[in-house]
Amino acid sequence: MNRQTFRVKKVIEESQEVKTFVLDGSIEADAGQFFMLWVPGVNEKPFCFADNDPFTFTVCNVGPFSSKVHELKEGELVTVLGPLGKGYGIGNEERILLVGGGYGTVSLYLLAKQAKGKKIDVIIGAKSKEDVSYKKRFEELGCRVFVTTDDGSEGVKGYAVDGMKELLRENKYDKVYTCGPMIMMKTICGLAKEKGIQFEASLEANMKCGIGICGSCAIKDKIVCKDGPVFANEEAAYLLDI
Amino acid sequence: MLKTKLMELELENPLILASGILGTSKKLLERIGDAGAGALTTKSISIEPREGHNSPIITDFGAGLINAVGYANPGIDGALEEFKDWNHKSKLIFSIVGKTAEEFGELAKRSNEINVDAVEVVLSCPHTPGYGLMAGQGTLEHTYEITKAVRKKTKKPLIIKLSPSVPGVGELAKEAERAGADIINMGNSGGPGMSIDIERRKPVLGFRFGGISGPGLKPLAIRCVYDVYEAVKIPIIGTGGISNYKDAIEIVMAGATGIGIGTAVYYGGTEVFGEINKGMEKWLEEHGCSSLKEIKGVAHE
Numbered sequence: 001m002n003r004q005t006f007r008v009k010k011v012i013e014e015s016q017e018v019k020t021f022v023l024d025g026s027i028e029a030d031a032g033q034f035f036m037l038w039v040p041g042v043n044e045k046p047f048c049f050a051d052n053d054p055f056t057f058t059v060c061n062v063g064p065f066s067s068k069v070h071e072l073k074e075g076e077l078v079t080v081l082g083p084l085g086k087g088y089g090i091g092n093e094e095r096i097l098l099v100g101g102g103y104g105t106v107s108l109y110l111l112a113k114q115a116k117g118k119k120i121d122v123i124i125g126a127k128s129k130e131d132v133s134y135k136k137r138f139e140e141l142g143c144r145v146f147v148t149t150d151d152g153s154e155g156v157k158g159y160a161v162d163g164m165k166e167l168l169r170e171n172k173y174d175k176v177y178t179c180g181p182m183i184m185m186k187t188i189c190g191l192a193k194e195k196g197i198q199f200e201a202s203l204e205a206n207m208k209c210g211i212g213i214c215g216s217c218a219i220k221d222k223i224v225c226k227d228g229p230v231f232a233n234e235e236a237a238y239l240l241d242i
Numbered sequence: 243m244l245k246t247k248l249m250e251l252e253l254e255n256p257l258i259l260a261s262g263i264l265g266t267s268k269k270l271l272e273r274i275g276d277a278g279a280g281a282l283t284t285k286s287i288s289i290e291p292r293e294g295h296n297s298p299i300i301t302d303f304g305a306g307l308i309n310a311v312g313y314a315n316p317g318i319d320g321a322l323e324e325f326k327d328w329n330h331k332s333k334l335i336f337s338i339v340g341k342t343a344e345e346f347g348e349l350a351k352r353s354n355e356i357n358v359d360a361v362e363v364v365l366s367c368p369h370t371p372g373y374g375l376m377a378g379q380g381t382l383e384h385t386y387e388i389t390k391a392v393r394k395k396t397k398k399p400l401i402i403k404l405s406p407s408v409p410g411v412g413e414l415a416k417e418a419e420r421a422g423a424d425i426i427n428m429g430n431s432g433g434p435g436m437s438i439d440i441e442r443r444k445p446v447l448g449f450r451f452g453g454i455s456g457p458g459l460k461p462l463a464i465r466c467v468y469d470v471y472e473a474v475k476i477p478i479i480g481t482g483g484i485s486n487y488k489d490a491i492e493i494v495m496a497g498a499t500g501i502g503i504g505t506a507v508y509y510g511g512t513e514v515f516g517e518i519n520k521g522m523e524k525w526l527e528e529h530g531c532s533s534l535k536e537i538k539g540v541a542h543e
């Protein structure tokens with residue numbers, strides 16, 4: 001597989017820390033798949049697709065690499081390797097629940113788009129209200145969106161799993177999809193498993209090559225970049241130590 | 243039919259996962275053993291942990307890969323912890339890299355603390371400052387000195403891994419044999435080579451250049467195995483661009499006893515081991531052979 005180069009068409013400032021980059025082309029990708037973003041002379045790191053047509057991704061400024069990405073301006077070049085890995089499984093579920101933690105919410109947006117026709121509830125778990133930038137976009141797709149924040153600055157104060165417990169009181173879901181910090185996914189999948197609901201989680205790992213060769217992303221006997229990053233049910237439970 | 247003996251190293255089949263391909267965790271190696279590899283080589287281990295080079299560390303150039311991983315590894319302490327208590331039907335080969343003969347000796351000594359089946363000494367990395375070719379380890383003198391230093395510290399089968407990109411591989415292999423090596427791994431990735439992204443007008447790899455592996459390397463590997471077979475009596479692991487059973491048969495005909503498999507995993511996943519084994523068995527049957535021994539080195543006759 002080879003790298004492809006696009007140009008930045010639009011930069012959207014979601015918040016002080018978060019920018020969305022819309023590129024001048026599209027790419028065939030399943031929700032949950034990822035790509036490696038190359039900044040020549042700096043590094044290459046994995047990101048998830050926020051949208052595939054036009055190719056869109058969202059970057060939170062958390063370190064030296066993402067701050068370099070934040071310097072990208074309209075008209076500049078972006079080179080990517082992808083789509084890589086295995087995305088979310090979309091079957092004949094009728095009602096699904098998407099649970100995103102912080103920046104992990106982004107990959108669930110493309111899922112909501114590709115799972116059109118299903119009844120979709122979304123929980124966005126964030127630190128505070130600055131981090132819930134995708135809420136409106138989900139609503140535009142017709143999803144019901146619930147927000148939990150650690151500090152209570154938006155939605156309900158608490159963790160995503162608290163929101164999920166609430167929703168499970170009155171709603172039945174055929175599957176729960178989650179993407180976010182490992183500890184959050186562990187609680188979400190743990191609850192889904194306990195309630196006998198199917199679940200899928202998109203795991204985080206240290207990806208250096210993205211193509212299943214270097215082994216840097218291994219968790220137990222799984223090659224996260226190739227066998228995953230999305231894992232379902234028993235496999236997800238095994239990898240998350242549930 | 244595929245049972246293989248490399249000195250004291252007895253394998254269910256001749257396929258050996260090459261160093262640096264998915265060799266970071268014990269559970270992952272066990273999985274590749276289950277998929278049909280007769281032996282598994284760990285990622286090369288140095289004394290201190292190493293972060294390795296910045297990404298891209300690997301790129302596909304159309305006829306194989308170029309890599310400059312830079313020996314990312316957890317260091318000897320971390321590696322001994324990770325790979326201890328090996329207990330699988332496939333054998334474990336512990337790959338080591340040092341900056342000096344003393345470091346190699348020390349690593350070999352430490353490897354005795356756990357249950358490894360063989361030690362592989364890498365003298366041939368083309369893209370890491372201080373190691374392999376970039377440190378001049380591909381010379382006759384260093385090959386002898388390092389092999390000797392490691393031989394003193396381990397009684398396990400000792401594999402010396404050479405570069406296909408230096409002249410006189412036969413002489414180097416002889417030097418390793420003279421210093422006490424049991425097996426020659428011929429060999430490492432070639433080059434170094436470079437890929438330039440034409441849209442970005444820059445080398446793709448973070449380190450700019452790296453080792454060439456995969457199908458594009460195969461003819462070089464076959465010729466090197468052929469040369470080494472003429473030069474030494476000890477067995478050879480033939481590594482470089484072996485992607486399917488025909489390639490495997492070919493490198494055995496050049497003189498290989500074991501067969502290293504690396505980049506093929508990129509094209510075919512971990513399933514390639516099972517497929518190559520099955521293909522070799524079928525080929526042998528169709529050609530009236532009862533074992534690979536019957537065709538080993540036949541290209542020389």
Ligand SMILES: Cc1cc2nc3c(=O)[nH]c(=O)nc-3n(C[C@H](O)[C@H](O)[C@H](O)COP(=O)(O)O)c2cc1C
Nearest residue numbers: 260261262286309429430431455456482483504505
């Ligand atoms: C990504 C990658 C990492 C590698 N890392 C190592 C290493 O740590 N030690 C080593 O001795 N060889 C390393 N090699 C070389 C392989 O073990 C093998 O000798 C070479 O790739 C040729 O075989 P192949 O064409 O089947 O891949 C690496 C190769 C690749 C592609």
Ligand code: FES
Nearest residue numbers: 210213214215225
């Ligand atoms: S990132 Fe290299 S194997 Fe997954």
